[in-house]
Amino acid sequence: MKSFEELCVAPAIRKAIEEMGYESPMPVQEEVIPYLLGENNDLVALAQTGTGKTAAYGIPLLQKINISDRYPQALVLCPTRELCLQIADDMSSYAKYLDGLKVLPVYGGSSIESQIRSLRQGVHVVVATPGRLIDLMERKTVSLAKVGNVVLDEADEMLNMGFTESINSILAQVPDNRNTLLFSATMSQEIARIAKNYLHDAKEITIGRRNESTANVKHVMYLVHAKDKYSALKRIVDFYPDIYGIVFCRTKIETQEIADKLMQEGYNADALHGDLSQAQRDSVMQKFRIKNLQLLVATDVAARGLDVENLTHVINYGLPDDVENYTHRSGRTGRADKTGTSIAIVNLRERGKIRAIEKVISKQFAIGVIPTGKQICEKQLLKVIDDLEKVKVNEEEIAPYMPEVYRKLDWLSKEDLIKRLVSHEFNRFLDYYKGHDELDIPTERGGDRGGRDSSSFRSRGKERSTKAEPGFTRFFINLGKMDNFYAKELIQLVNSKIRGKRIDIGRIDLMKNFSFFEVGEQQAGLVAKALNNIQYNGRQVAVEEADKDSPSGNVPRRDPGSYGERKRKDRPAKKSESKPYPKEDWRQFFDSKHEGKKEKKNRDK
Numbered sequence: 001m002k003s004f005e006e007l008c009v010a011p012a013i014r015k016a017i018e019e020m021g022y023e024s025p026m027p028v029q030e031e032v033i034p035y036l037l038g039e040n041n042d043l044v045a046l047a048q049t050g051t052g053k054t055a056a057y058g059i060p061l062l063q064k065i066n067i068s069d070r071y072p073q074a075l076v077l078c079p080t081r082e083l084c085l086q087i088a089d090d091m092s093s094y095a096k097y098l099d100g101l102k103v104l105p106v107y108g109g110s111s112i113e114s115q116i117r118s119l120r121q122g123v124h125v126v127v128a129t130p131g132r133l134i135d136l137m138e139r140k141t142v143s144l145a146k147v148g149n150v151v152l153d154e155a156d157e158m159l160n161m162g163f164t165e166s167i168n169s170i171l172a173q174v175p176d177n178r179n180t181l182l183f184s185a186t187m188s189q190e191i192a193r194i195a196k197n198y199l200h201d202a203k204e205i206t207i208g209r210r211n212e213s214t215a216n217v218k219h220v221m222y223l224v225h226a227k228d229k230y231s232a233l234k235r236i237v238d239f240y241p242d243i244y245g246i247v248f249c250r251t252k253i254e255t256q257e258i259a260d261k262l263m264q265e266g267y268n269a270d271a272l273h274g275d276l277s278q279a280q281r282d283s284v285m286q287k288f289r290i291k292n293l294q295l296l297v298a299t300d301v302a303a304r305g306l307d308v309e310n311l312t313h314v315i316n317y318g319l320p321d322d323v324e325n326y327t328h329r330s331g332r333t334g335r336a337d338k339t340g341t342s343i344a345i346v347n348l349r350e351r352g353k354i355r356a357i358e359k360v361i362s363k364q365f366a367i368g369v370i371p372t373g374k375q376i377c378e379k380q381l382l383k384v385i386d387d388l389e390k391v392k393v394n395e396e397e398i399a400p401y402m403p404e405v406y407r408k409l410d411w412l413s414k415e416d417l418i419k420r421l422v423s424h425e426f427n428r429f430l431d432y433y434k435g436h437d438e439l440d441i442p443t444e445r446g447g448d449r450g451g452r453d454s455s456s457f458r459s460r461g462k463e464r465s466t467k468a469e470p471g472f473t474r475f476f477i478n479l480g481k482m483d484n485f486y487a488k489e490l491i492q493l494v495n496s497k498i499r500g501k502r503i504d505i506g507r508i509d510l511m512k513n514f515s516f517f518e519v520g521e522q523q524a525g526l527v528a529k530a531l532n533n534i535q536y537n538g539r540q541v542a543v544e545e546a547d548k549d550s551p552s553g554n555v556p557r558r559d560p561g562s563y564g565e566r567k568r569k570d571r572p573a574k575k576s577e578s579k580p581y582p583k584e585d586w587r588q589f590f591d592s593k594h595e596g597k598k599e600k601k602n603r604d605k
């Protein structure tokens with residue numbers, strides 16, 4: 001790895017970036033800085049936010065500025081006000097010791113007059129959102145005649161936002177012999193077209209594999225009914241008491257709604273979207289940056305390019321319309337050698353997109369199981385205890401109040417006192433989860449309709465067939481709803497017994513006393529071995545491949561009744577439930593599958 005000195009970065013800039021803690025160049029800088037310090041060098045760089053791209057183009061741009069010439073010599077175009085401010089701020093910091101060098105951010109939503117005043121006083125670098133720059137150009141208050149370098153930062157997002165026309169008009173006014181540098185997180189056809197039209201002999205570099213998300217990010221998907229999305233979000237957030245993350249929503253309205261609901265229910269959350277005033281957005285961002293806010297509920301556009309470190313989670317409250325946007329979202333976490341988790345809360349209809357995303361990120365989603373109320377309460381309780389242990393006691397400050405406190409609490413035993421303290425912090429969760437059923441995992445029988453293939457859960461439309469889907473093996477298991485055994489429990493059981501390997505679970509048919517489920521053919525042997533003869537809530541589990549020779553493809557070789565009687569410990573058995581497996585149960589299920597066929601045969605006769 002080379003040093004900044006070896007990359008020929010000027011001493012004044014080196015001094016400034018060293019003060020900022022940049023010890024050595026990041027890969028994108030190592031490649032881009034020397035290239036841009038040369039002459040006539042256009043560039044297409046596929047680099048995600050967080051790779052250090054601002055310094056990669058910012059440093060050489062600044063170094064080439066002739067400070068005595070008080071005209072804009074470099075122009076950076078970017079999609080949003082926040083990004084504009086961030087880039088301008090970074091570049092001003094790099095230029096700290098370049099005496100007299102002026103960087104000006106120009107963006108919509110703030111006074112155009114003060115921007116015009118600054119332009120009149122003379123600036124060297126203009127960082128602009130396209131709309132406001134066009135405004136200034138039309139008022140003839142900015143001259144681009146001496147611009148030698150143009151950067152299109154987050155170019156894909158600018159195109160998504162419909163800035164193509166504006167970019168065309170701006171580039172038409174910049175001298176032809178400029179260098180054009182295009183930075184984009186993704187390479188779409190539209191980006192390739194822009195590159196072809198505006199760049200000459202551009203060098204193309206890719207930092208990290210093309211369209212691959214950060215290596216440190218774990219991707220987890222939770223499949224829920226559409227109606228349960230918000231409850232699922234709350235459960236996930238509750239399960240991670242120290243979460244610091246962004247919840248991405250698709251529309252401004254949805255963003256505001258979700259943020260409002262969370263705030264009303266006591267979560268430390270706020271909204272960020274384009275309908276807020278500039279002052280509101282600044283204030284929310286500031287709160288989030290200094291971690292006064294745990295959850296930022298945001299649209300893609302508002303959160304694009306924001307540089308916030310140490311996010312633990314990114315939550316996709318629904319998937320983005322443009323699959324590639326997923327990479328931008330998940331790239332907000334797992335930065336600077338930290339690990340992070342990108343969570344997708346999806347309903348059946350959205351499963352198709354999961355596979356498309358898996359292709360783009362070259363990784364598979366792990367299947368998450370929504371935490372139960374009990375698991376959440378345990379987690380929250382531990383957090384309360386942990387916080388209590390860690391709390392810093394300022395002996396001196398509290399001393400004057402303590403006699404009165406002791407007097408008031410004198411009648412309570414230590415145990416009572418602890419219980420009260422814990423309940424004080426914890427009742428909100430106990431109360432909520434006491435009154436709410438666990439979330440149901442959707443299957444095509446009870447769930448949203450119309451889903452197509454996805455990575456792990458497959459739908460076969462509304463028809464319930466008894467044959468396994470091609471490529472899948474159908475199993476019988478001697479656990480059913482009576483054992484409180486639902487899809488979630490099945491998935492949990494499989495995951496707990498087969499660690500480190502993703503098992504494709506297909507259709508699940510839950511009966512009262514037993515169930516059928518499908519797994520990928522390749523994994524059938526592994527699943528049968530892992531689940532057979534284990535204990536589940538005190539019962540010996542039996543798993544058998546549903547008999548291939550049977551006309552139904554469904555009936556287990558052994559009578560399910562032979563697997564023994566249920567012993568219910570957790571709730572009093574109802575009359576009907578206290579019986580051993582009634583044989584009719586599975587026979588009925590089997591027969592019902594064939595009734596239609598039988599009827600048809602009879603009719604045909």
Ligand code: AMP
Pocket residue numbers: 021022023024025026029048049050051052053054055307
């Ligand atoms: P960017 O991709 O430009 O948004 O940069 C991501 C983060 O990395 C910012 O917080 C930069 O300040 C930081 N950064 C950029 N270059 C370096 C470097 N060479 N060493 C340490 N941090 C850096």
